[in-house]
Amino acid sequence: VTVRLEVEFGERSYPVHVGAGLLANIASLVRDAVGPKAGRAALIVDGNVPTEVFSQVVESLQGSSFEVSLVQPPRGETCKKMEWVEDALVTLTRSRHERADVVVTLGGGAVCDLGGFVAATYRRGVPVVHCPTTLLAMVDASVGGKTGVNLIVDGTLKKNMVGAFWQPRAVIGDVEVLRSLPDRELRAGLGECLKHGLLGGHAGMPELFDWTVARLADFAARKPDTLEQLIAKNIHVKKTIVSGDEREEAGDADGGRALLNLGHTFGHVIEAETELLHGESVALGLIAASVASEKLGLVSGLSGRVRAAVEAAGLPTSTSLPDITDLIGAMRDDKKVMGGELRVIVPVEAFRAGVVHPPLAAVRAGWEAVRK
Numbered sequence: 001v002t003v004r005l006e007v008e009f010g011e012r013s014y015p016v017h018v019g020a021g022l023l024a025n026i027a028s029l030v031r032d033a034v035g036p037k038a039g040r041a042a043l044i045v046d047g048n049v050p051t052e053v054f055s056q057v058v059e060s061l062q063g064s065s066f067e068v069s070l071v072q073p074p075r076g077e078t079c080k081k082m083e084w085v086e087d088a089l090v091t092l093t094r095s096r097h098e099r100a101d102v103v104v105t106l107g108g109g110a111v112c113d114l115g116g117f118v119a120a121t122y123r124r125g126v127p128v129v130h131c132p133t134t135l136l137a138m139v140d141a142s143v144g145g146k147t148g149v150n151l152i153v154d155g156t157l158k159k160n161m162v163g164a165f166w167q168p169r170a171v172i173g174d175v176e177v178l179r180s181l182p183d184r185e186l187r188a189g190l191g192e193c194l195k196h197g198l199l200g201g202h203a204g205m206p207e208l209f210d211w212t213v214a215r216l217a218d219f220a221a222r223k224p225d226t227l228e229q230l231i232a233k234n235i236h237v238k239k240t241i242v243s244g245d246e247r248e249e250a251g252d253a254d255g256g257r258a259l260l261n262l263g264h265t266f267g268h269v270i271e272a273e274t275e276l277l278h279g280e281s282v283a284l285g286l287i288a289a290s291v292a293s294e295k296l297g298l299v300s301g302l303s304g305r306v307r308a309a310v311e312a313a314g315l316p317t318s319t320s321l322p323d324i325t326d327l328i329g330a331m332r333d334d335k336k337v338m339g340g341e342l343r344v345i346v347p348v349e350a351f352r353a354g355v356v357h358p359p360l361a362a363v364r365a366g367w368e369a370v371r372k
């Protein structure tokens with residue numbers, strides 16, 4: 001079965017297709033998304049995507065009269081650099097890619113972010129279709145239109161400092177490509193799924209957290225049907241939250257898109273200070289944020305459930321970290337902090353989240369809960 005969801009942004013609305021074996025027919029889905037005028041497809045692909053998947057995509061596109069040009073940046077996060085943006089733009093220019101032609105990304109969140117940014121900037125914007133190949137990219141990075149790359153400033157990595165909001169024309173999530181994904185990467189994706197579970201109340205799905213926790217073993221075993229359901233439910237949460245606040249402009253009272261940063265104010269610092277993956281850092285951040293929320297009296301008895309879920313997903317529940325004072329300093333440097341005041345997203349009752357400017361004691365308690 002294929003599930004089709006619609007992400008609603010007025011005239012920039014687009015479909016997300018989730019199913020098994022969709023990439024075999026990618027050309028018809030791309031054609032539906034970009035119309036008859038597109039003659040070229042620039043395929044930006046991650047080197048860890050298995051050759052048979054990659055060949056299938058190229059053959060389908062060529063078989064449907066797309067002229068295909070290839071962009072093959074380094075694997076994973078290393079591709080999110082200005083030099084690979086330029087490399088891709090040069091390839092597009094050389095292959096005479098035109099305004100109506102399409103960029104297709106085939107890879108994890110890193111390739112979605114790079115390829116989306118390339119599409120947003122080439123000739124001031126050309127269509128892009130994302131084919132996410134990691135769980136994290138399927139449930140998160142491919143939907144919502146945030147694109148961008150990292151900068152290194154005076155030796156320090158600044159994540160996602162350069163970018164644009166650029167909605168794709170379609171997203172194609174083929175669960176079969178998850179077969180080759182390393183276990184650790186699959187579990188990292190589950191970290192973002194637990195986050196969406198904690199936000200389910202904003203999308204009419206307050207049961208999502210418990211639903212997810214009850215099926216963690218099935219996801220780890222990669223049962224296609226349950227993965228499909230998981231991905232569709234998670235996209236529903238993400239699209240519901242982003243479509244009300246496309247450019248993350250909502251204030252604290254609404255929260256809007258910022259709510260998706262649940263676990264990230266702590267998580268970004270953990271990601272920078274450790275070797276942990278993004279999804280692993282976010283999972284720790286969820287524990288910290290729920291402890292902080294309990295300390296503020298906004299929720300009760302949640303942090304134990306979150307910690308148990310993180311553990312059951314095979315994700316770390318604590319890690320070695322620097323002094324808490326330094327961690328709090330690093331949180332203040334996060335680009336989402338306004339005017340030096342800490343702004344943290346925390347879970348509240350009914351599987352919803354809220355924006356708080358917490359006293360240091362609550363933030364400290366959060367850090368103490370995850371610091372080894």
Ligand SMILES: NC(=O)c1ccc[n+]([C@@H]2O[C@H](COP(=O)([O-])OP(=O)(O)OC[C@H]3O[C@@H](n4cnc5c(N)ncnc54)[C@H](O)[C@@H]3O)[C@@H](O)[C@H]2O)c1
Nearest residue numbers: 048075076077108109110133134136137141146177180181
């Ligand atoms: N734009 C957004 O809204 C958004 C949201 C969340 C995350 N992100 C970004 O996404 C990135 C993280 O995404 P990710 O976790 O997918 O990381 P990733 O793209 O680095 O992929 C993780 C690893 O899996 C490999 N891989 C990808 N597909 C594979 C497959 N099918 N089989 C085997 N290996 C495969 C990659 O080569 C890489 O080594 C970060 O840069 C983050 O900032 C963006």
